[in-house]
Amino acid sequence: xxxxxxxxxxxxxxLLFTVKSRGDxxxxxxxxxxxxxxxxxxxxxxxAIFAMRQRTLTDGQAVHVFVLPDGxxxxxxxxxxxxxxxxxxxxxAWDRAVFSGTGQAPNEVATASAMLKAVASTPGGIGxxxxxxxxxxxxxxxxx
Amino acid sequence: MEMPDTFQVHGFMSQALILTDHNDFFGPSSRDTGxxxxxxxxxxxxxxxxxxxxxxxxxxxxxAGDMQQLNEPELDYGVVDYQFFTDSNANAGIQLGRFKNPLxxxxxxxxxxxxxxxxxxxxxxxxxxxxxxxLSADGVMLYSxxxxxNGSVRFQFGMGSPRLDDQSEVSxxxxxxxxxxxxxxxxxxxxxxxxxxxxxxxxxxxADVNAEFDSRGVRPGSGDFSFQPWILSFQFxxxxxxxxxEYAIRNIQTKxxxxxxxxxxxxxxxxxxxxxxxxxxxxxxxxxxxxxxxxDDRSGKEFARAxxxxxFTRYAKDWTTGLQWQPYGRFMVSTELHHIKGTGWLPYQDRxxxxxxxxxxxxxxxxxxxxx
Numbered sequence: 411x412x413x414x415x416x417x418x419x420x421x422x423x424x425l426l427f428t429v430k431s432r433g434d435x436x437x438x439x440x441x442x443x444x445x446x447x448x449x450x451x452x453x454x455x456x457x458a459i460f461a462m463r464q465r466t467l468t469d470g471q472a473v474h475v476f477v478l479p480d481g482x483x484x485x486x487x488x489x490x491x492x493x494x495x496x497x498x499x500x501x502x503a504w505d506r507a508v509f510s511g512t513g514q515a516p517n518e519v520a521t522a523s524a525m526l527k528a529v530a531s532t533p534g535g536i537g538x539x540x541x542x543x544x545x546x547x548x549x550x551x552x553x554x
Numbered sequence: 555m556e557m558p559d560t561f562q563v564h565g566f567m568s569q570a571l572i573l574t575d576h577n578d579f580f581g582p583s584s585r586d587t588g589x590x591x592x593x594x595x596x597x598x599x600x601x602x603x604x605x606x607x608x609x610x611x612x613x614x615x616x617x618a619g620d621m622q623q624l625n626e627p628e629l630d631y632g633v634v635d636y637q638f639f640t641d642s643n644a645n646a647g648i649q650l651g652r653f654k655n656p657l658x659x660x661x662x663x664x665x666x667x668x669x670x671x672x673x674x675x676x677x678x679x680x681x682x683x684x685x686x687x688x689l690s691a692d693g694v695m696l697y698s699x700x701x702x703x704n705g706s707v708r709f710q711f712g713m714g715s716p717r718l719d720d721q722s723e724v725s726x727x728x729x730x731x732x733x734x735x736x737x738x739x740x741x742x743x744x745x746x747x748x749x750x751x752x753x754x755x756x757x758x759x760x761a762d763v764n765a766e767f768d769s770r771g772v773r774p775g776s777g778d779f780s781f782q783p784w785i786l787s788f789q790f791x792x793x794x795x796x797x798x799x800e801y802a803i804r805n806i807q808t809k810x811x812x813x814x815x816x817x818x819x820x821x822x823x824x825x826x827x828x829x830x831x832x833x834x835x836x837x838x839x840x841x842x843x844x845x846x847x848x849x850d851d852r853s854g855k856e857f858a859r860a861x862x863x864x865x866f867t868r869y870a871k872d873w874t875t876g877l878q879w880q881p882y883g884r885f886m887v888s889t890e891l892h893h894i895k896g897t898g899w900l901p902y903q904d905r906x907x908x909x910x911x912x913x914x915x916x917x918x919x920x921x922x923x924x925x926x
Contacts, residue, residue: 452642454701457751463699465606466640472605474560481834495751496793498831503752505669507924508564510654510662511610511631514600534605539761 421472436541438457438487441526441548443535446471459536461503462513467534476493476515476528484522488538492553560602568594568667568923574913578749580619582837583917591866593617594665603662606647608635616665618682619901630665632704633688636874649712651816653695656710657688657759658785658800664689667923671798671829671839673878673890674919675709677824678845679802681899683725684781687716687763691740705749712742716763721901723767726779726808727815729904733770738764757787767811777810789924794831800824805851835880839890843872845898854896863905866913870898884925892917 440456442448447469451459458464458518459473466472478485480497489497507513519525522543529535530547544550570592572583581591598612612629627819631654631903637647653661653671658685663669664680678829700707715737720730763781767774783804790797809815825843832838846852847868876890 422675447695452701453704454641454706454772458645458646458699458706461761464640464645465602465608465637468641470605470640472602493751495570496791499752502669505666506663508562508600509596509598509612509666509669511598511600511612511633512654514560514602514608514610515564552568 419450438484438492438538439539439541439544440484440488440492440551440553441529441537441539441544442551443529443531443533445533445548446536446549448551449549450554451492453554456553457495460493460500460516462516465513472534474517474532474535476525476532476535477516478522478525479521482522484538484540492538561599562601563597563599564926565597566594566668566923567596568921568924570673570919570921573593573918574915576908576915577897577901578619579917588753591617591619592919593626596665597627598630603773606637606640608632608637609892610635612831614665620798628846631758642701644698644700646696649695651699653691653712654690654712655688655712655742655761656746657742657761657783659755659757659787659789659798659800661688666925667705667886667888667921667926668884671796671827672841672874672876672878673888673921674892676800676823676827676841676843676900677872678825678843679785679800681845682721682901683899684722686719686722686900687737687740687765687781688761689717691716691737691742695742705747707749708744708746710742710744710746714740716740716765718765722765724799724901724903726806727767727811727900732774733766733767733769733918735767738766738778742791753791755789755791757785759783759785759787769811773812774815775810775812777808777815780809781805782807783787796829797828798825798829820850821926822846822849837878839872839874839876839878841872843870843874845870845872845896847898863908864911864913866896867908867911868896868897869901870894870896886921886923888919888921888923890919892919 449484489495504515508515525537529537571588573588574583578584581589583589589676595615600610602608611632612630613627615627631652633649633651633653635649639646660675691714695712697710718735723732741761742761743758748755761783765779767777769776783802785802787800803822805820807818823845827841829839849856854865857868858865872892874892878888880886894915902908
């Protein structure tokens with residue numbers, strides 16, 4: 411009985427020393443509709459928003475999350491390198507939210523250009539893009 | 555620019571085939587043709603009428619053997635969720651209505667195959683016998699999340715009236731025909747820490763579930779029932795590996811009934827589980843799961859001496875291995891094999907069924923599921 415508990419404690423201890431890159435990919439950026447007044451968000455706020463647990467920004471504006479399909483390379487890059495989570499973990503978080511009544515699913519769009527258009531035309535829209543494909547209709551948000 | 559439409563509809567359906575060499579689990583599974591009496595159907599809708607308000611409801615139709623027939627779909631949850639506070643370090647909200655209990659890691663979505671690592675959740679903690687009172691409550695739940703440097707802490711506290719069914723009555727009193735249970739004010743609290751976006755998760759849950767029983771006859775008499783589990787949960791996630799363990803200790807008490815229907819026992823449940831993703835379509839699982847009904851009588855021998863019921867009905871040790879396959883989109887096929895010693899969590903309908911159980915048994919399941 412004690413063995414699993416000891417194993418857990420060891421794992422927790424080991425994890426405290428692990429470091430994972432996140433929030434710092436030069437190629438992929440967090441984007442928002444120009445109606446969003448914030449210029450930066452904390453990593454944990456961005457995680458809570460993309461896990462569909464937080465629905466508004468600090469000024470009370472409703473957030474509308476846009477994502478690409480699970481296997482899309484841009485989605486994978488954003489999930490892994492910006493959020494520091496795996497696409498299948500995000501999918502599980504959305505399923506848990508949707509089927510427990512604690513949140514909604516994000517809006518899925520098919521392509522990176524559809525993403526730019528959707529975020530540009532939706533007040534409170536939040537998504538991600540390749541830095542090289544940015545347009546002046548969306549704003550880039552820094553992650554603290 | 556126009557206001558975005560937030561209305562969403564989602565659902566799930568799953569059908570299992572269950573085969574056992576001895577003992578019936580969810581229908582006549584020990585017959586050659588097995589049992590198809592494990593079906594889950596759900597449909598939900600949600601929308602955000604205001605920026606910080608979510609309205610969501612789900613209907614569920616479920617069959618799990620004879621006791622829980624596929625009846626009229628029932629309201630699984632129905633909430634108005636008002637997230638009244640958001641700042642850069644925290645958020646907080648309240649859910650009013652019928653909310654799902656955050657008991658351990660899996661309870662809130664225990665009927666949705668997509669959110670389970672296996673067809674059956676570890677039965678020592680998520681057993682069917684007291685599923686209904688553990689599942690949801692009608693009342694209020696407060697929640698709050700505080701952000702830290704590379705992690706977040708979430709608190710949930712709920713107060714409400716649990717829901718009860720015939721299976722709960724059998725589990726508490728040994729038969730489902732003596733009278734009626736009604737829920738009394740119950741509480742649930744969970745504290746959960748998530749590090750690195752879910753790289754590891756640590757959670758502690760406590761619940762105090764209460765009900766009163768109105769007896770039709772002199773026996774078992776009217777009385778009170780309470781159920782108080784503590785659950786400690788831990789999960790560690792790598793890209794392709796997940797390690798999960800939960801440990802639960804739970805007290806069950808009945809008071810005010812005619813002897814021998816009064817008891818006060820503390821049970822212990824725990825499991826260790828390893829799952830491995832194999833590419834994007836396959837997942838393999840290995841788990842050991844242990845249940846002891848009464849920690850003061852781990853072998854069940856004292857109970858057997860006093861009641862004449864076999865000792866092995868008071869524990870269950872379950873080795874499980876399983877495979878999940880998601881060939882495309884949201885369609886899933888899964889199978890798993892259990893080798894079990896004891897029948898501590900096996901649902902039963904009466905003493906005759908309990909007396910005919912076998913100590914060692916094997917359980918094979920197949921399931922197809924679809925989600926949207």
